Amino acid sequence: MPARAARLSQTEDYLFSLIDRPRELAARDGTAPVPLGVGDCDLPTPPHIVEALRKAVRDPSAHRYPPYAGTQAMREAAAGHLGRRFGLHLNPETEVLATLGSKEAMAHLTMAYAEPGDVVLVPDPGYPVYGTWARWCGAEVVRVPLREENGFLPDLTAVPAAVARRAKLLWVCYPNNPTAALATSGFYAELARFALRHDIVVASDAAYSEIYYDCAPPPSFLRAPGGMKCGIEFHSLSKAYNMAGWRVGFAAGNADVVGALRTVKTHTDSGTFTAIQHAAVTALNDTTGYPERLRAVYRERMHLLCDGLEQAGLQVLRPGATFYCLVRCPDGTDSEGFAKKLLAEARVLAVPGSGFGPGGEGYVRLTVCAGTDLIREAIRRITAVHW
Ligand SMILES: Cc1ncc(COP(=O)(O)O)c(C=O)c1O
Incomplete structure (x- = not known):
């Protein structure tokens, strides 16, 4: 070997x-x-979503390669969901991209930005994928501590200026895995100011945005002032609709950042099976509660x-x-x-x-x-x- x-x-x-x-x-x-x-x-997965797949799979047009950015219906449904849930007004052509769950997209975003000499800021503790791919791309991974006494929010003032200057990407994840902490809109506003000051892309992992029960609905980073100028957010149907095995999600945010991710993905995968995207549209347009x-x-x-x-x-x-x-x-x-x-x-x-x-x-x-x-x-x- x-x-x-x-x-x-x-x-x-x-x-x-x-x-x-x-x-x-x-x-x-x-x-x-x-x-x-x-x-x-x-x-x-709820039966009405399984049923939507069953119907869609019979249509031979679903058997061909899907569009690289995701089907038009999928991107529109994702934009509609983000509008209803977070008050975002996104262009489904340029600011939304269908993904195979969110894990691959987070890896591929790193591929789009990180290279030797760069810093990628990752939360500690955090989802391991952010740091692994940064290292594979030759970037230096700098851990930003999340401490219980700060509500597991990063202290951005503690990031040295020399590190911030070299940083390309900054990962956050709220509601957080593994701490279950929540971000406030105030924190997101501070995060956007920090990112814009240092020209950093904020990669916001929102895989758990719909799993809340003893708090107000968690906000989106993209709604923070300046959030759309520097951010991309990863959403997934895995947790919200029990569709982890289906591998479907979407990324949304700044058109330039979404475009960079799209470029990497066009060279890497060919999208989620079209019939699954049909079922995902049913999920995102939920009328069943x-x-x-x-x-x-x-x-x-x-x-x-x-x-x-x-x-x-x-x-x-x-x-x-x-x-x-x-x-x-x-x-x-x-x-x-x-x-x-x-x-x-x-x-x-x-x-x-x-x-x-x-x-x-x-x-x-x-x-x-x-x-x-x-x-x-x-x-x-x-x-x-x-x-
Ligand atoms: C914090 C976090 N982000 C992203 C993911 C990836 O989920 P998926 O690729 O199924 O969307 C997970 C999965 O457990 C996770 O815990």
């Missing part, structure tokens, strides 16, 4: 593909662990989990959004040790906060992507362990 590219030598397998392994191992000895690790919703019902499910599950963990004597950062919650590591345990003990003694899968960067140390992340019976079982097992 020839040597792998140097960029792979310092890259481990993706965090969540590693988490799958203990799940397999643990399942062998009888007591299957309760899966509260990976954020992959257990609920099916599905997103609200889904939020009610998460609200119930999250309250159940957090109440149970607190009664078990653990400290939980109760979230208002996302399907994640952070649990503080008991005294004397680090996040990997806590996650291992949860797996070994309570048979509950959790993700160590350190998997999201050094800033995640001190916490493990649990999800409520499991039904209430499983959550009750997890609580029963966790309560039986001495922490």
Whole structure:
């Protein structure tokens, strides 16, 4: 075998593909662990969306290559959703692009901007994809700490001027994975001022924008004054409509930035299957109240989990959004040790906060992507362990 590219030598397998392994191992000895690790919703895609796919797939015109930027209907539906939900007025021709979920688009945006000598600012803790691709593109990754005492918002005043001058991209993600923190409109306004002052593209990961239940609907960075001058936002149908396996989402924002992403994508992929884009239009034009019902499910599950963990004597950062919650590591345990003990003694899968960067140390992340019976079982097992 020839040597792998140097960029792979310092890259481990993706965090969540590693988490799958203990799940397999643990399942062998009888007591299957309760899966509260990976954020992959257990609920099916709603039937009206599945039905829309079924109809669309029969149309032979759907079997050809889709348009590179996404179907006109998909881009219009995305712009319509952004208008109704966030009050944005976007041009579906130039300011919206269909994507294969959001993960690929976030990787490809990095490809469009980052090169050796550049800095990419990533949140710590944060979704691992932002930093991995920046490194692969030869850029320097600078972690911006998210601290509990700052509401897990980055302190932009702490970014040294020399670093900001070299920065091309700045990643934010709210509602946040893994902390579940929310951004305020005030923070977004400050972020846009910072980005415009230093000529940086703000890449806003909004994968969880529709998963909120104990807070006001989270705002869009693009609505901040100046946000459309420097920002691109990534939206996904994976979480909002339980369509993670369908690989469909969209990017929206500044036309020049969206255009740069489109250029990379035209050389890389040929878009989401047209029939799936038809179904995504049905999802985005929801008339059934599905997103609200889904939020009610998460609200119930999250309250159940957090109440149970607190009664078990653990400290939980109760979230208002996302399907994640952070649990503080008991005294004397680090996040990997806590996650291992949860797996070994309570048979509950959790993700160590350190998997999201050094800033995640001190916490493990649990999800409520499991039904209430499983959550009750997890609580029963966790309560039986001495922490
Ligand atoms: C913060 C964050 N962003 C983006 C994604 C990617 O989701 P998708 O590619 O399914 O849209 C995930 C998936 O878990 C995520 O947690």
